[in-house]
Amino acid sequence: MARDIHALISQMTLEEKASLCSGSDFWHTQPIERLGIPAVMFADGPHGLRKQGDGRDDHLGLNESIEAVCFPAACALASSFDPELAKKLGSTLGQECQAEGLGVLLGPAVNIKRSPLCGRNFEYLSEDPFLTGKIAAAYIDGVQSWDVGTSIKHFAANNQEYRRMNCSSEVDERTLREIYLPAFEEAVKASQPQTIMCSYNKINGVYSADNEWLLSKVLREEWGFEGYVVTDWGAVNNRVQGVRAGLDLEMPSSGGVNDAKIVAAIKNGTLDEALLDQTVERILKVVFSYVDHRHPEATFDRDADHEKAVEMETECAVLLENNGALPLKAGAKVAYIGGFALTPRYQGGGSSHINASKVISALQSAQVKRRNVIYTEGFPSDRDEIDPDAFCAAVDAAREAEAAVVFAGLPDIVEGESYDRVNMKLPACQDRLIAAIAAVQPNTIVVLHNGSPVECPWAEDVAAVLEMYLGGQGVGEACDRLLWGEANPCGRLAETFPLRVEDNPSFLNFPGDGKKVKYAEGVFIGYRYYDTKKMPVRWAFGHGLSYTQxxxxxxxxxxxxxxxxxxxxxxxxxxxxxxxxxxxxxxxxxxxxxxxxxxxxxxxxxxxxxxxxxxxxxxxxxxxxxxxxxxxxxxxxxxxxxxxxxxxxxxxxxxxxxxxxxxxxxTNKIPPMIIDGSTTLSELMDNPKTAAALSQILRTTFGSAATENATSTESKDATEQATIFAMPLKTLANFAAMGEEQYQEMLNGLRSALHQGSINH
Structure with missing residues (x-):
């Protein structure tokens, strides 16, 4: 049914309009029953539904949510390099949302992986903006094909957890445009997410929620965003300025406090009511796009979606090393070692934490298929602790087997929302045991469960490394398929694994002093830095092996x-x-x-x-x-x-x-040029509008032969040529003994050539 949004707005009181600009509670938009405007519910994503209710509300994953299917986290999803897979995941989640009465799914999260130490990297896609944008746009298409809104986040430059609620990301516009904004831009232009979530942090001193340049000029005027901007939960700074800037919906409810500020600002003339009407219109369009397009046929089949989660993770895992140890041979006696073999880590902590419907470990999968596997813990999955007896038992088991698979990874406590990692290492007990096993078993295979790169000092001593990332609740079954050759690995790294955290280009400036963090590395992040510097890395961006060639x-x-x-x-x-x-x-x-x-x-x-x-x-x-x-x-x-x-x-x-x-x-684009005494001859020669004019000036000043010899690309005197081209105009004037009148005539002549493409003498 068609809705006359403008007619609805015209019937609202000022107070009702303001009330729509914040939630009614922790997860719902504000209803207005007398006008038939219902509440719509949000749920955390991006890799599953974290639907809460009945007083269990929180935004950090502390309280329990409904039983749902946990799909591969973004760190794994991006490694599929497969937009169609991302769209399939989105479509599955969209149907689940319809079945559960959810109008907006909070995801995808597309902040660029600036440092391996960001505690929330597992929820982000890649260090590369092009890959991030393509995967995000496909995911959004999938979710919104079920008439459920997405909320791409966190806009923008939210690349760390330390002081994320008040720290200022100090970043130049070129770096923003080339690295930290393109994924949002691609998603908006290709897929039009119904909402965008603004981040907590400041950008060059201005909170995202107050940032008119970001929310209006760039997002709406340049990119054509049509939906509404919602805060991260509690990210409002100045509610009235937020309306001016283009912030629409505050979540969660402020209990009416901020709504009253909007009303007061309009009454005292400091806020134009037309801006509030625009805000309300954008919110209502998204509300009714869901309410008027319900799908009664939608189902949430947890068992069927679990199988999809297994299939997806099989496509995402990355084979990092393989010296012939994989795939494992049928009937081979294999030792499974490490607590993650029995209790896999398959998701991160915080607002994306899913109450998983089913988890089957790699060990359980092997046992179901009657593989010749023996298990010893070796080290626990939840802490850095060495038990001498367990250590020795693991080494003995590895020695006696035909191959040993060590299930390693980061404990839950190491990486999660609200805090960053302190280093890039695995727990010391794991590194120590892997090295000991590799010393006695040539067919040692390491399986990694982590949300971000780890240092691997043993990488050259083991026979194979399989990166499962945080692969969702199907990670164990997918791992079994890959280890035993029932599936062929096809994932590729969406981020670089440096040899050491100190090699990372942001190392000296991450995470800043708590007030500011300087993005001093500019556009040189990830492989852009390592490749340009010719710096060796453990595994490069895009790397991934296969069982074929x-x-x-x-x-x-x-x-x-x-x-x-x-x-x-x-x-x-x-x-x-x-x-x-x-x-x-x-x-x-x-x-x-x-x-x-x-x-x-x-x-x-x-x-x-x-x-x-x-x-x-x-x-x-x-x-x-x-x-x-x-x-x-x-x-x-x-x-x-x-x-x-x-x-x-x-x-x-x-x-x-x-x-x-x-x-x-x-190109027909000619960058603007300011010609003054500091302008170099090289800059003038590189510009087709001024090159001819400068050559004529040089010939007049120094003579044709000297000018041709100095500026010719075939000049034998490289020093002379370099000196000439590096010379600013003021120095040229001094060498030529120009008077002030002649010097100004030269500047004016070059400026005329720049604007008209010709110069007269």
């Missing part, structure tokens, strides 16, 4: 030239040359060779997951646009790619490029 060949571009409006298709032939079926993730990176500005050596701009039977060959096609070549130029307040050469790189991982091609790009 893939071959790349015949890279070709639909055109070797492109302009601002064009697109180019990148084609590559990929073959499965191994003995079994598998899936490869083809990754496309762009490298800027123009030298226009400081940029990472390569950036992900395309990917595709392709299934290939043994011996099968397929052509994979990806598309690039001018935006994919661009960086954010603050001088023009826009994306900019300089004319020149770009390299197109295709391969298996950021450190495993198989093929490359060249693309010549031409």
């Amino acid at each position: 893939f071959e790349y060949r015949d890279l070709w571009l639909s055109s070797d030239k492109m302009d601002d409006e064009g697109t180019v298709q990148v084609n590559v032939v990929v073959s499965n040359t191994g003995p079994i079926d598998g899936k490869e993730v083809v990754q496309l990176y762009i490298s800027d060779k123009t030298g226009c500005t400081s940029r990472p050596t390569k950036e992900l701009k395309g990917f595709a997951k392709v299934a290939l039977r043994s011996g099968e060959t397929k052509t994979v096609t990806l598309e690039i646009t001018a935006r994919d070549l661009s960086w954010y130029n603050e001088d023009i307040d826009d994306w900019y790619a300089a004319s020149g050469k770009y390299e197109v790189l295709v391969g298996h991982a950021s450190d495993d490029i198989q093929l490359s091609g060249e693309l010549q790009f031409t």
